[in-house]
Amino acid sequence: MKISVSVKLSLAVALVALFIGCENTSDPKYNPPADHTINQSGYMHKSGLNQPLTNCVSCHGADLKGGSTGVSCFECHGTKW
Ligand code: HEC
Ligand code: HEC
Structure with a gap:
């Protein structure tokens, strides 16, 4: 019984670690506002990105x-x- 509890525990720990790991790799570095809708390789840009001196x-x-x-x-x- 003790063994199965510790197996469950380590499974839970592994799942949490996996979850946090995934979150870290998919989360962008910054927390851009919702109007930054243009995804460039995972980094959110605001529309009009080709004219930054006007729009950004x-x-x-x-x-x-x-x-x-x-x-x-x-x-x-x-x-x-
Ligand atoms: C955290 C990283 C990051 C930041 C900060 C960032 N970009 Fe980008 N941007 C990227 C990536 C990655 C791409 C897609 C790959 C590429 O083309 O270089 C991209 C693509 C682009 C593109 C389209 C492709 C090209 O190179 O013309 C434009 C335009 C652009 N970004 C403008 C901007 C402007 C303007 C800013 C500042 C307001 C900015 N970016 C800030 C990462 C970033
Ligand atoms: C109204 C204000 C505002 C305007 C205008 C604006 N930005 Fe941003 N931008 C922000 C804020 C706030 C952040 C997040 C900063 C942080 O998390 O520390 C951000 C973050 C970003 C990032 C990083 C996103 C990521 O996923 O890491 C990029 C790239 C970017 N902006 C591109 C642009 C481009 C390109 C333009 C112009 C077309 C633009 N922004 C115009 C406020 C703005």
Whole structure:
């Protein structure tokens, strides 16, 4: 009886570990607002991403280096804008 309890326990631990592990790999690094609907390889971008100097500067900063969000475009992209 003791054995089966510990088997159940370790199963539960393994399941929890698996769950947390999956969450970590599928969760993006940041917690973007719901209007960031364009998925680019798992990172959510706001629509209009091809004109960032028009559409993104209000939050990500005039230089796109983070602004009020603290998320710089250039941490993932080269300095292309
Ligand atoms: C109204 C404010 C606002 C605007 C405008 C905005 N963003 Fe964001 N963005 C945020 C916030 C807030 C976060 C999350 C910051 C955090 O989690 O620390 C974020 C996060 C992100 C992330 C990281 C997402 C991830 O999954 O890791 C990307 C990429 C991004 N924004 C792209 C864009 C692009 C591209 C534009 C312009 C087309 C844009 N954002 C315009 C507020 C904005
Ligand atoms: C946390 C990482 C991350 C951040 C921050 C981020 N991006 Fe991206 N972005 C990606 C990935 C990954 C892709 C898809 C692969 C690629 O094309 O480089 C992508 C693709 C794009 C694309 C389409 C493909 C291309 O390269 O033209 C645009 C445009 C873009 N991002 C703009 C932005 C802008 C503007 C910001 C800042 C507001 C930003 N990204 C911030 C990760 C990020």
